[in-house]
Amino acid sequence: MSGQSVLARSIAAFRGCERVIVTLHPDDMARGAAEIAGPVTLVAGGQTRSESVRAALEVLEGSGITHVLIHDGARPLVPTEVIGGVMAALEAGAPAAAPALAVTDTLWQGEDGRVTGSTPREGLYRAQTPQGFRLAEILAAHRTHPDGASDDVGLAIAAGIPVTITPGDEDNLKLTWAADFPRAQRILQGNDMDIRLGNGFDVHAFCEGDHLWLCGVRIAHDKGLLGHSDADVGMHALTDAIYGALAQGDIGRHFPPSDPQWKGAASHIFLAHAAELARKMGYRFGNADVTLICERPKIGPHAQAMQARLAQIMDVDADRISVKATTSERLGFTGREEGIASIATVTLIKDQAA
Numbered sequence: 001m002s003g004q005s006v007l008a009r010s011i012a013a014f015r016g017c018e019r020v021i022v023t024l025h026p027d028d029m030a031r032g033a034a035e036i037a038g039p040v041t042l043v044a045g046g047q048t049r050s051e052s053v054r055a056a057l058e059v060l061e062g063s064g065i066t067h068v069l070i071h072d073g074a075r076p077l078v079p080t081e082v083i084g085g086v087m088a089a090l091e092a093g094a095p096a097a098a099p100a101l102a103v104t105d106t107l108w109q110g111e112d113g114r115v116t117g118s119t120p121r122e123g124l125y126r127a128q129t130p131q132g133f134r135l136a137e138i139l140a141a142h143r144t145h146p147d148g149a150s151d152d153v154g155l156a157i158a159a160g161i162p163v164t165i166t167p168g169d170e171d172n173l174k175l176t177w178a179a180d181f182p183r184a185q186r187i188l189q190g191n192d193m194d195i196r197l198g199n200g201f202d203v204h205a206f207c208e209g210d211h212l213w214l215c216g217v218r219i220a221h222d223k224g225l226l227g228h229s230d231a232d233v234g235m236h237a238l239t240d241a242i243y244g245a246l247a248q249g250d251i252g253r254h255f256p257p258s259d260p261q262w263k264g265a266a267s268h269i270f271l272a273h274a275a276e277l278a279r280k281m282g283y284r285f286g287n288a289d290v291t292l293i294c295e296r297p298k299i300g301p302h303a304q305a306m307q308a309r310l311a312q313i314m315d316v317d318a319d320r321i322s323v324k325a326t327t328s329e330r331l332g333f334t335g336r337e338e339g340i341a342s343i344a345t346v347t348l349i350k351d352q353a354a
Contacts, residue, residue: 005035006073006074006076006175007022007036007073007076008035008036008076009076009077010071010072010073010074010075010076010078011036011038011040013071013076013078013080013083014069014071014083014130015038017069018065019039019041019060019063019065020038020039020040020041021040021041021042021043021056021059021060022036022040022041022042022043022056022073023042023043023044023045023052023053023055023056024042024043024044024045025044025045026044026045029042029044041059043055043056043059048148049148049151050142050145050146050147050148050149050155051146051148053070053142053152054139054142054143054146057135057138057139057142058139060135060139061135061139065135066134066135066136067090067132067133067134067135068132068133068135068138069083069086069087069130069131069132070129070130070131070132070133070138070152071129071130071131072129072174074174074175074176075128075129075172075173075174075175076175076184077171077172077173077184077187077188078128078129078130078169078172079169079171079172081167081169082099082128082130082166082167082168082169082172083130085097085099085166085167086098086099086130086131086132086166087132088166089132089164089166090132090133090134094162094163094164095133095134095137095161095162095163096131096132096133096134096137096138096153096156096161096162096163096164097131097132097163097164097165097166098127098128098129098130098131098132098153098163098164098165098166099128099129099130099131099165099166099167099168099169099172100125100126100127100128100165100166100168101125101126101128101168101169101170102124102125102126103121103124103125103126104121105121106118106121107119107120107121107124125165126168127151127153128168128169128172128174129151129172131151131152131153131163133152133156133161137156137159137161138152138155138156138161140159141155141156141158141159141161142155144159145158145159171187173187193349193350194283194349194350195286195347195348195349195350196245196246196283196347196348196349196350197245197345197346197347197348198240198241198242198243198244198245198246198345198346198348199241199244199343199344199345199346200236200237200238200239200240200241200242200243200244200250200342200343200344200345201237201240201341201342201343201344202233202234202236202237202240202341202342203233203333203339203340203341203342204225204226204227204231204233204236204339204340205225205226205333205338205339206223206224206225206226206337206338206339206340207223207224207225207226208223208224209221209223209224209225210222210224211224212224212225212231212297212340213225213230213231213232213235213267214232214233214234214235214292214297214299214302214306214340215232215234215235215238215290215292215302215306215307215309215310215323216232216235216267216268216271216306216309216310216313217302217305217306217309219297219302221296221297225339225340226339228257228262228263228264229255229262229263229264229265229266229267229270230264230265230266230267231267232267233292233340233341233342234290234292234306234323234342234344235267235268235270235271235310236251236267236270236342237290237342237343237344238271238288238290238310238342238344238346239251239267239270239271239273239274240344241288241344241345241346242271242274242275242277242278242346242348243274243277245278245283245346245347245348246274246277246278246281246283246348248277251270254270254273254274255269255270255273268313271310271313271314272313272314275313275314275315275316278348281350282350283348283349283350284348284349284350285314285316285320285346285347285348285349286320286346286347286348286349287320287321287322287346287347288310288314288316288320288321288322288344288345288346288347289322289324289344289345289346290306290310290321290322290323290324290342290343290344291324291325291326291342291343291344292323292324292325292326292340292341292342293325293326293327293328293334293340293341293342293343294325294327294334294337294339294340294341295327295328295330295334295335295337296337298325299323299324299325300325303323303324303325306323307321307322307323310323
């Protein structure tokens with residue numbers, strides 16, 4: 001799961017506890033000792049869940065620890081809030097507490113592939129872990145009921161221990177079926193995501209000429225744009241937005257204007273470099289938005305071609321690129337038709353492998 005075993009993720013959720021005990025099948029003890037890092041006590045488990053839990057509880061007797069959390073190793077995505085809710089209930093004086101989610105679906109009874117009846121869902125909950133207890137009481141319950149139950153709450157109830165229900169979480173799933181693993185991976189990608197936003201701004205003045213370049217498209221015009229390169233103001237703003245999101249400076253850092261090799265260079269060189277740098281750093285493009293600010297030329301007739309050209313240079317789907325234009329209502333240098341300005345924003349996303 002994104003570079004970690006299921007058990008390693010489950011253990012990591014409880015690193016802040018005073019002590020962590022992991023029960024393993026006797027045949028897996030050597031492997032566990034080699035793969036499980038940190039201050040963790042490994043205990044050989046039994047033939048059943050109850051036997052394994054009891055083996056861990058027996059280790060704690062006489063240690064001075066008064067409360068325990070019992071968690072399924074197959075629940076690697078337990079949120080901190082779920083653990084905190086159980087601990088808060090115990091600290092408030094509850095002898096036992098466990099997270100759960102209220103059942104919201106209709107429950108059917110069935111036989112031979114057919115519905116034979118239904119069960120009212122009122123008052124029903126889906127149990128989760130960790131389940132928390134006073135150590136002495138849950139250990140006594142295990143000793144009294146060696147045959148166990150489906151979970152430790154069941155043993156507690158059989159022993160007359162009241163159990164407080166605390167909030168569960170839909171992400172705290174137990175990996176049971178093959179389909180659970182893709183779902184867990186999607187949750188991980190949602191939780192472990194690095195999202196970067198960058199913006200760029202550029203301005204170029206008009207000069208003598210018969211055309212200009214905007215967002216990679218050559219547009220006939222009665223003026224050109226003045227610049228060290230081809231002065232593509234839209235592409236420059238977008239390139240700087242990418243560099244900014246990556247915390248990698250601006251075009252000038254990567255392509256110094258003092259270097260004569262970049263005199264008159266096509267701006268797609270800069271944009272392609274920025275896009276490739278983003279990929280090398282592990283990011284994919286969420287979207288890019290470019291706004292051109294000018295009175296003339298009219299951008300609308302060329303916007304779709306610009307969108308397609310930027311997408312081609314960046315190697316992304318065109319529907320992730322937006323190109324639009326606005327005027328400054330005849331105000332300022334763009335309103336006086338002295339030049340063109342551009343603003344660009346990009347979103348970069350990295351799916352973390354913690």
